[in-house]
Each structure stands twice: as structure tokens, then as C-alpha cells.
Amino acid sequence: MRAAVRHRLRRSRGKTRAWSSAGALVGFLLASFVLSASFLLSGCWDRREVDKLAIVMATGLDLTPEGDLLLTAQVVKPSEVKAGGGGPMGGSPRAVVVASSRGRTVAEAVRGMSEVVGRRPFWGQSRILVVGEDVARAGLGDVLDWFFREREPRPKTHLVVFRGRAADVLAAENELETMPGLALDSLVSLASATSFTYPVTDHHFLRDLVAPGRDPIASAVVLVSRAGQAGFPGEEPAREGEPPATEAEKETRRLAVGGLALFKDDRLVGWTTPEQARAILWMCGKDGRSMVVIPGAPGSARPATVEVLGAKPKARFREEGGRLWLRVELECDCALADQPRGPDIVNKAVIRDIEGKVEERLRAEMLDALGVARSLGIDPFGFGLTLHARYPKLWKVFGQDWPCALWEGTVEVSVKARVIRSGLSLRAPQ
Amino acid sequence: MRVRPRREGPSALTEGLDKNLAALAELFGSPPDLVVRRLRLGTAPHVEAAVVYLDGMVEDMVVHQHILFPLLRGGPAREEPVILRASLAERARETLVAAGNLSEARDLRRLADEILLGRVAVLFDGCPTALAVSAKGWASRAVEDPGTESVIRGSREGFTEDLQTNVSLVRRRIRDPRLRVEFLTLGRRTRTRLAILHLEGVSSPEVLAELKRRLREVDIEGVLESGYVEQYVEDAPYSPLSTMGNSEKPDVVAAKLLEGRVAVLFDGTPFALVAPYLFVEALQSAEDYYSRPFYVTLLRLVRVGALLIAFMLPALYVAVVSYHQELIPTALLITLAATREGTPFPAVIEAVAMGVVFEILREAGVRLPRPIGQAVSIVGALVIGQAAVQAGLIGTLMVIVVALTGVATFVVPALIDAGIVFRAGLTLLAGVLGLYGVVLGVLLSLAHVAALTSYGAPFFSPFTPLSPSGLLDTIIRAPLWKMRRRPVALRSQDTQRRTGRRPKPRRGPGQPGPAGTPGEGGRS
Numbered sequence: 001m002r003a004a005v006r007h008r009l010r011r012s013r014g015k016t017r018a019w020s021s022a023g024a025l026v027g028f029l030l031a032s033f034v035l036s037a038s039f040l041l042s043g044c045w046d047r048r049e050v051d052k053l054a055i056v057m058a059t060g061l062d063l064t065p066e067g068d069l070l071l072t073a074q075v076v077k078p079s080e081v082k083a084g085g086g087g088p089m090g091g092s093p094r095a096v097v098v099a100s101s102r103g104r105t106v107a108e109a110v111r112g113m114s115e116v117v118g119r120r121p122f123w124g125q126s127r128i129l130v131v132g133e134d135v136a137r138a139g140l141g142d143v144l145d146w147f148f149r150e151r152e153p154r155p156k157t158h159l160v161v162f163r164g165r166a167a168d169v170l171a172a173e174n175e176l177e178t179m180p181g182l183a184l185d186s187l188v189s190l191a192s193a194t195s196f197t198y199p200v201t202d203h204h205f206l207r208d209l210v211a212p213g214r215d216p217i218a219s220a221v222v223l224v225s226r227a228g229q230a231g232f233p234g235e236e237p238a239r240e241g242e243p244p245a246t247e248a249e250k251e252t253r254r255l256a257v258g259g260l261a262l263f264k265d266d267r268l269v270g271w272t273t274p275e276q277a278r279a280i281l282w283m284c285g286k287d288g289r290s291m292v293v294i295p296g297a298p299g300s301a302r303p304a305t306v307e308v309l310g311a312k313p314k315a316r317f318r319e320e321g322g323r324l325w326l327r328v329e330l331e332c333d334c335a336l337a338d339q340p341r342g343p344d345i346v347n348k349a350v351i352r353d354i355e356g357k358v359e360e361r362l363r364a365e366m367l368d369a370l371g372v373a374r375s376l377g378i379d380p381f382g383f384g385l386t387l388h389a390r391y392p393k394l395w396k397v398f399g400q401d402w403p404c405a406l407w408e409g410t411v412e413v414s415v416k417a418r419v420i421r422s423g424l425s426l427r428a429p430q
Numbered sequence: 431m432r433v434r435p436r437r438e439g440p441s442a443l444t445e446g447l448d449k450n451l452a453a454l455a456e457l458f459g460s461p462p463d464l465v466v467r468r469l470r471l472g473t474a475p476h477v478e479a480a481v482v483y484l485d486g487m488v489e490d491m492v493v494h495q496h497i498l499f500p501l502l503r504g505g506p507a508r509e510e511p512v513i514l515r516a517s518l519a520e521r522a523r524e525t526l527v528a529a530g531n532l533s534e535a536r537d538l539r540r541l542a543d544e545i546l547l548g549r550v551a552v553l554f555d556g557c558p559t560a561l562a563v564s565a566k567g568w569a570s571r572a573v574e575d576p577g578t579e580s581v582i583r584g585s586r587e588g589f590t591e592d593l594q595t596n597v598s599l600v601r602r603r604i605r606d607p608r609l610r611v612e613f614l615t616l617g618r619r620t621r622t623r624l625a626i627l628h629l630e631g632v633s634s635p636e637v638l639a640e641l642k643r644r645l646r647e648v649d650i651e652g653v654l655e656s657g658y659v660e661q662y663v664e665d666a667p668y669s670p671l672s673t674m675g676n677s678e679k680p681d682v683v684a685a686k687l688l689e690g691r692v693a694v695l696f697d698g699t700p701f702a703l704v705a706p707y708l709f710v711e712a713l714q715s716a717e718d719y720y721s722r723p724f725y726v727t728l729l730r731l732v733r734v735g736a737l738l739i740a741f742m743l744p745a746l747y748v749a750v751v752s753y754h755q756e757l758i759p760t761a762l763l764i765t766l767a768a769t770r771e772g773t774p775f776p777a778v779i780e781a782v783a784m785g786v787v788f789e790i791l792r793e794a795g796v797r798l799p800r801p802i803g804q805a806v807s808i809v810g811a812l813v814i815g816q817a818a819v820q821a822g823l824i825g826t827l828m829v830i831v832v833a834l835t836g837v838a839t840f841v842v843p844a845l846i847d848a849g850i851v852f853r854a855g856l857t858l859l860a861g862v863l864g865l866y867g868v869v870l871g872v873l874l875s876l877a878h879v880a881a882l883t884s885y886g887a888p889f890f891s892p893f894t895p896l897s898p899s900g901l902l903d904t905i906i907r908a909p910l911w912k913m914r915r916r917p918v919a920l921r922s923q924d925t926q927r928r929t930g931r932r933p934k935p936r937r938g939p940g941q942p943g944p945a946g947t948p949g950e951g952g953r954s
Contacts, residue, residue: 047752047753047776047864049751049752050767051767051770051771053755055767057760078764078765078768081764081765081768122755125755125756125763154756179764182760
């Protein structure tokens with residue numbers, strides 16, 4: 001055993017000698033230096049406690065009369081949203097502070113914001129970016145860069161264009177949610193139920209902007225008076241040249257989603273009605289539900305409603321006499337939602353009749369939407385993208401001056417509707 | 431070991447009884463509990479003898495009836511002409527002493543050892559050999575429900591502080607003559623006895639040899655608990671993780687022996703050591719094998735979850751709250767900001783302080799008698815939980831995190847101590863480097879765990895190195911009859927478990943099953 005111990009000792013002594021050789025020592029020091037550096041030099045040293053942050057829920061961008069940018073932020077007041085049945089304190093009507101800061105650039109305005117708020121603004125939770133009409137018309141490309149370059153803002157922020165000043169949107173209230181920013185966000189997100197607008201994100205916008213043959217879109221938001229709430233949001237006219245709302249008027253207005261904002265490159269060029277919006281979205285391939293009102297059954301005072309469950313567009317291109325010929329076919333599955341005094345749905349002819357009415361109605365809407373796009377000289381549908389991807393030869397010919405080539409040619413539209421569900425009843429009570 | 435031969439010479443027993451007794455008295459320092467009873471043999475009154483034992487270590491009745499009585503009454507036959515005094519001890523063993531377990535001692539040191547073990551020394555005048563008769567009888571705890579590892583279904587027996595009882599508890603569970611028991615004495619002063627148990631033909635000879643070698647080379651003054659020895663013979667003494675298992679339950683030790691492990695039982699403690707020890711064993715409990723597999727599989731998942739919570743939750747909380755606010759769902763973030771509004775300390779300090787408070791409470795509860803301990807924990811919990819939040823010292827969520835972590839810690843009792851170390855480290859890393867630090871810490875910990883071995887077995891087996899058959903008893907617990915192979919890492923001699931097929935219930939009209947009992951085939 002002693003021999004064994006001695007042997008081990010000798011071995012370990014041998015090891016020591018190996019260690020003490022200069023190269024190994026330097027190697028060891030270097031390794032420990034690198035290892036400790038990996039701990040000490042990298043990582044997130046900018047610790048920021050959650051209670052020291054001003055959590056921004058919604059961001060707004062406007063132009064001042066002088067041409068500067070006005071950044072508006074809706075900042076949460078956490079103490080006002082104290083969770084857990086905080087007794088009489090719980091749920092104050094307004095749990096946010098709206099603060100604005102001015103700057104020649106977005107970054108400058110952002111820095112200025114911390115002076116206004118008094119805490120470090122945190123943009124990581126900002127769900128929605130509301131852009132005022134003037135900024136959008138001047139071009140979004142000039143202002144969006146910060147939102148992609150900076151680490152905190154999420155590229156999934158919803159991009160909304162407001163027909164007016166964005167600051168007004170952020171100041172508007174919602175009865176249900178204590179945080180208007182969240183309310184606005186859910187308003188836009190819920191658009192998939194109506195297809196009257198689309199939750200376009202920053203990222204989405206940017207992608208459309210750089211894609212060949214597609215002009216970007218963004219969701220549009222309008223303020224409607226509470227009295228006019230019963231009216232269809234689409235009937236709200238674009239209020240251009242209207243005098244700015246007074247404080248009292250602001251109190252009685254609320255936000256509503258209204259169609260899409262149409263861009264040419266990064267500049268806002270026009271708006272759509274909700275119906276035009278859904279036609280555009282379906283032709284874009286954005287598969288959404290929507291209610292289509294069609295002429296009712298004979299004998300019924302009210303029209304019938306069919307819900308479009310999903311629509312698939314198909315674009316076929318051809319060259320015809322040096323011009324582009326395009327045929328858009330839309331196939332949609334529908335469900336009968338409401339048909340007062342309607343005949344028995346078991347009858348094939350009845351279904352066909354309903355389908356025909358839906359097709360007629362949708363065709364009209366699509367033509368309407370195409371008309372708007374034609375008049376603005378833009379392609380929000382992404383037809384150019386399809387051409388680019390599927391018909392590269394045609395794209396080579398017509399892609400040079402894209403939207404013009406499209407509108408110089410012929411565009412045909414056809415709709416194929418199928419009623420696949422009729423709800424729980426076969427016939428309505430007569 | 432090396433010293434003994436030198437000592438044996440001078441301390442050999444002499445022929446003179448007085449001399450021997452004097453030597454013994456000198457060795458022990460004549461304490462009052464050393465009983466020296468001198469007597470003359472009943473049939474040969476000229477022969478002097480003495481009985482020496484330690485009071486309280488022997489059964490008085492046994493000493494009286496089976497040692498003293500025969501000596502006082504018997505002796506060499508009167509008609510025998512010559513009494514060969516030198517062979518008295520041998521003759522007494524053959525004809526007089528009515529005890530099963532006895533040995534002969536020729537030197538003083540050995541005799542003293544025997545006396546200290548609770549044997550009765552019988553010395554004869556003129557005979558250089560003494561008898562050491564086993565008559566052990568001391569106060570010891572009965573076999574009771576073990577304090578740790580309690581089960582709802584399963585054996586209620588736990589080891590006691592008596593080595594012989596412990597060995598018998600295991601023997602009663604494995605009635606196989608190839609269950610080998612070897613005794614060893616350890617501790618220069620305590621001379622604690624321990625028993626190495628293994629199943630011949632199942633356990634790995636290398637593991638056994640290695641364990642024996644390490645035990646032999648242990649140089650320690652006293653062994654009062656198996657933990658003393660564990661620290662000497664484990665593979666990674668500087669690791670926060672233990673690389674030797676311990677158990678208080680004979681059925682657990684028996685199961686480990688059947689798997690091919692080696693167990694060491696100790697005199698003086700109910701905790702046995704088992705080697706090799708693998709990480710997965712922390713997630714296993716005795717009851718897992720007595721309950722139904724599906725339920726146990728869910729339980730295992732719960733344990734893994736609890737383990738992750740216990741190790742990482744405070745760190746993740748700190749990282750997310752102080753660095754990665756964008757990862758928290760908006761509503762939660764606002765709530766969180768609201769609860770933390772006005773709290774004076776950063777989240778790391780809160781987490782560390784609350785962790786310390788929790789450990790204080792736990793420690794206070796553990797050491798105190800149960801009723802007081804409960805009072806302490808209730809008052810303490812109320813004080814931290816309610817008052818600290820109301821006073822605005824800490825956020826509400828922190829209390830939830832600490833409480834959840836604390837409770838989760840107890841789900842895997844084997845890792846409570848290691849958990850504290852890892853948790854503290856990860857929390858500090860999270861406080862300094864955020865999630866990057868947590869990931870770094872977890873990677874380093876994983877690397878450490880994967881690098882450990884226990885008596886040649888890779889500690890993280892069957893995960894790394896991967897052993898598919900071993901996975902049947904990790905996160906999932908397969909039915910017993912599916913677990914055909916012993917854990918590969920143990921390098922068992924007999925890799926196949928003697929686990930037969932499950933008898934299939936026989937189907938048929940009015941036909942009783944021939945096997946009688948439908949159901950699961952047990953381990954054979």
C-alpha cells in the first residue's frame with residue numbers, strides 16, 4: 001500500500017511539474033481570463049426594475065405645424081390598475097397618462113419622453129403604433145426606422161393610421177377597458193371577425209413596402225360620435241377639413257375601426273370603406289370572415305345575411321395585344337346566417353339562388369375596390385407579387401412600371417360562392 | 431492496520447489471571463461500569479476464573495444463566511487427574527458455556543475490543559486464552575416508522591441504530607444465501623462497526639472492490655453517522671450534489687441491492703449508504719414501485735417540474751422582472767409593476783433576502799419540538815407573507831415565488847441541500863446578467879452534473895450517456911415486468927433482471943384462471 005501511495009505521489013508530482021511549465025500556466029491564465037470575461041463583459045448590465053419603468057401601451061406619431069415630430073405615449077399608471085379586488089380603489093376609469101414629446105427625429109422625441117414622464121419609458125409592450133394622417137401622407141419610411149432599429153419596440157406592433165391627429169386617438173376612452181391602448185389593440189385584432197380592416201403590423205408593413213409588386217396597407221381608425229354609433233362605421237365620411245374637435249366633443253366620441261389606409265410606396269394616398277377593405281383583403285389572400293347582406297327572400301321585409309367563412313383568390317395573367325390581362329377568381333365558402341321567411345334550404349335551387357346573390361354582391365364590391373385602386377394607381381392586392389412569382393416572363397415585360405401596367409390592361413372578376421352551412425334550422429318560421 | 435502487529439506482542443495475554451485482570455483494569459482505567467467477577471470453578475475450586483464485562487452492554491440474565499451458572503456449577507471432571515490449565519478456555523467453550531456466539535482472544539487489545547462490543551470475557555487462571563461470549567443486551571430503539579421517506583403504501587419498518595438489527599431487516603427481505611455481508615470496523619477511537627452488503631452475482635465486483643478499498647483507506651477518528659464516512663468515500667466531495675445515496679428504509683436498500691448496488695449499514699445510525707448513486711434516484715421514491723405506473727409517471731413529471739421550480743424559479747423571476755420585461759404578458763407586467771410599486775429594493779435583493787428568511791424559518795421549524803416548530807412557521811409565514819407586503823417592503827408576487835419555491839423544494843427531498851446552492855447561484859447570476867446569466871448557470875450546472883461519476887457509474891445516466899432501457903425508470907415509470915434490465919450504469923454482473931412474464935388472465939366461459947391470481951407478476 002505504501003508503494004501505491006508513493007506511486008500516486010510520484011504521479012501527482014509529475015503533474016505539478018507539467019503545470020508549472022510556462023506554456024500551461026499561460027494557457028491556464030488565458031482560459032480563466034476568457035471565462036471570467038464571458039461572465040463580466042457581456043450580458044445585460046442595464047438592469048431596470050419593473051417599478052422604475054414607464055410602460056408604454058400605445059404610441060402615437062404626429063406632425064407639428066412646424067414640421068417636427070410629435071411622439072405621444074400612453075403610459076400605464078400601475079397603481080391605478082392594482083389587481084385583486086382592490087376594494088373601492090380598484091379600476092379607476094383612467095389608468096394611463098398620455099404624454100407627448102417633440103423632436104426633429106423619432107429618436108430625439110423618444111429621449112425627450114423620459115424628461116416628460118420622469119421614468120424610463122419602456123417600449124417593449126407597446127402594442128400599437130398610431131400614425132396621424134399628416135405623418136402618413138408625408139411618408140412612413142422616414143419615421144419607422146427607429147422602431148426597427150431600437151431593441152425595445154416589437155416588430156409585431158400593430159400599425160394604425162388615424163384620420164386626424166394620433167394624439168386624439170390616444171386620449172380617447174373606452175368604457176370596457178381601463179387601458180385605452182389595449183382597447184384599441186383588441187379593436188384592431190378583432191378585425192378578423194368582420195374583415196373590415198386587417199391587423200397590419202410594423203413588420204408586415206415593411207415587408208409589403210420592400211416587396212416588388214405590392215403596395216402596403218395599414219388599418220385605419222376613425223373617431224365616431226357616440227350618437228352616430230348606431231350608424232355603420234363605413235358610412236362615416238373621411239373628415240377632411242373638419243374643424244378640430246372641442247374637448248366636449250372629444251368626450252362623446254369613441255374609436256372605431258374603419259377600413260384600410262392605402263399607401264403608394266410609404267405615402268398614404270387614400271382610404272377605403274369597410275366593404276372595399278374586405279374585398280381588397282380577400283383578393284390579397286387574407287382569409288377572413290365577414291357578413292354579406294343580400295336581397296332577402298320574397299315576402300320578407302328584411303334582407304338576408306350570409307357569412308363568408310373564408311375566401312381564396314386565384315389570379316390568372318395573360319398577355320393580350322401587348323397589354324396585361326388579369327382575371328381574379330374568388331372562391332368563398334359561406335354559411336347562411338340569417339334569412340327571415342326564407343324557403344326550405346333543402347332545395348338545391350334555393351341554395352343556388354342564395355349563392356348567386358352572394359356572388360353578385362361580392363363581384364360588385366370587388367369591382368368597387370379595384371376601381372379605388374385603379375384611380376389611385378396602386379396595387380394593394382399584391383397582384384404584382386403573384387406575377388413576379390408565378391409569371392416571371394410577364395413580370396419582365398410589365399414589372400417595370402408595375403401598377404400602371406396593371407391598370408392599363410384588363411381586369412376581370414369572377415366569384416364562386418358555396419353555401420356549406422345553413423345553421424341549425426332548415427327553414428325560417430313563416 | 432499497520433500498527434497492530436507491533437502492539438500485539440507486548441499485549442498478549444499471560445497465564446496469570448491477576449496479571450491479565452490488572453492489565454485490563456489498567457487499559458480501561460477501572461471505570462465503575464466495568465464488572466469484574468472473580469470465581470472458582472464449581473467442580474474444581476482450585477481453578478480461579480473471572481468474568482469481565484461492561485455493565486449495561488450485556489443482558490444480565492444471559493450472563494447469569496448461561497455463563498456464570500455453568501461455571502460455578504461445572505468444571506473439569508473431578509476424576510480427571512491432570513488439569514491442563516492452558517486448555518481451560520477451550521474446554522470451557524466445549525462443555526461449559528451455553529452461548530452460541532463466542533470467540534477466543536489471545537491478546538489484551540482484542541479482548542478489550544470484544545468487551546467494548548458488549549461481549550463477556552471469561553478468563554481462567556493459567557490460561558493465556560480468554561473466551562469472549564456474546565451476550566449483547568443494551569437499550570436500543572425498536573424498529574419504527576422511519577422519520578424520512580414516509581410512504582402511504584409500503585413497509586413501515588425503518589432501520590434502527592443497531593447494526594445487527596439493520597442487517598437482519600435486509601436479510602429478511604432478501605432471503606438469498608448470496609446476500610453477502612461483510613463487517614468492518616472504522617474509526618480510530620469509536621471503532622464503529624459497519625456492514626457491507628451486496629448480492630453476489632448481481633453487484634459489480636469492481637464497485638464492491640472500490641468501495642472496500644476506499645473504506646479501508648479511510649483514516650478517521652470517529653464515525654458517529656454514515657455522513658462522516660460518506661464525506662470520505664464519495665467521488666466528488668466538493669460538489670453540491672451528493673454522489674452517494676442514503677436511505678432509512680430496509681425495503682429501499684433491498685431494492686437497490688437487487689438492482690446491483692452495494693450498501694453499507696452502520697452501527698449507531700439508521701441511515702445506510704448506497705453506492706453507486708445516480709441523479710435519477712433523487713426523483714424516485716419507494717412508493718413509486720408499489721403504485722400504478724400511470725399515476726407514478728404523472729408524479730415523476732410533477733417532481734421534475736418541482737425540481738425545476740425549486741432550482742430556477744427565483745432566478746427566472748429576477749431575470750424577467752429586472753431585465754426582460756418584454757417577455758411578460760402585458761396584463762401580468764402591469765399587475766407586477768403595480769405590486770412592486772414603491773418597494774425599496776431591486777428584485778435580486780428581494781429574492782435573496784426572502785430566500786434567506788425562508789431558510790431561517792425552515793431551520794427554526796426543523797430543530798424545535800413539533801408543536802413549537804409549527805407555531806414558529808405559522809407566525810413566521812404570516813409575518814413575511816402578509817406584513818412585509820403590507821409594509822411595502824416586498825412585492826406580492828415575490829412572496830408567491832418564494833413560497834412556491836420553498837414548497838417545491840420539499841417535493842424532491844434528496845436535493846434539498848443541493849437545491850439551495852444552485853438556487854442561490856442562479857439567482858445571483860440572474861441579478862447580474864439576466865436570462866443570459868441563468869442560461870449560463872444552468873449550462874455550467876448541467877456540465878457539472880454530467881461530468882460527475884459515482885463509483886465508476888456516470889452520475890447522469892441513463893440520460894447521459896443515454897441508455898434507452900434505463901429511461902423506463904426515469905421520467906416515466908414503466909410497469910415492473912417491462913423493466914427487464916438492471917441500470918446499465920451499475921455494470922451489474924447480471925444485466926438481466928429475473929423478472930418473468932406477466933401471467934395473462936385466461937378468458938373463457940366459466941373457466942377459472944389456472945394461475946389463480948390474475949394480476950401482475952412481481953419481481954422474482
